[in-house]
Amino acid sequence: MVRFGQVVVGPPGSGKTTYCLGMCQYMKAIGRDTAVINLDPANHGEGLPYAAAVDIQELVSVEGVMEEFNLGPNGAMLYCLEYLEKNVDWLMEKLDGLTQKHLIFDFPGQVELFTHCFCVQNLVQRLQKDDVRLAAVHLVDAYHCGNPSLFISAALLSLMVMLRLELPHVNVLSKKETARRDSRCTV
Secondary structure: OOEEEEEEEOOOOOOHHHHHHHHHHHHHHOOOOEEEEEOOOOOOHHHOOOOOOEEHHHOOOHHHHHHHHOOOHHHHHHHHHHHHHHOHHHHHHHHHOOOOOEEEEEOOOOOHHHHOOOHHHHHHHHHHHOOEEEEEEEEEEHHHHHOHHHHHHHHHHHHHHHHHHOOOEEEEEEOHHHOOOOOOOOO
């Protein structure tokens, strides 16, 4: 079955999980049955604002990896996504059990996942191989719009993600309320 998906990425705190909730609600409101896939091993299932159809924490969690291997949060996050990449069949089996044609993938925000390893890129390629037609949605906090150096950093990160994922790409300015009033950003 052909499926359609959004790969939701962006820096930590940019509103990815909130976006996933809102987009899922919108898709359901227009009659498109949609499932959200939590691929952020630091997002706790009980604390998620949406009901994850698939949750990486059933396979691996940042807390468990930190405790077992005595790693810090970033090292544990890298380990978890590399572990998911090695166990991608687990994810594919979970997705095969879903009836929804529209999928929203909530990815973690750690920049290292796009700069230092290829695990996210490899996961995306595997999804495409299984006929999931994907687009990337990159969220950027509007606060970064008001400072030229922060804005350039955010734009470069967005470009890097676009190049690494090789997907149709949409940048979304999130958290309009955080844009500084004295900035040149008019959102």
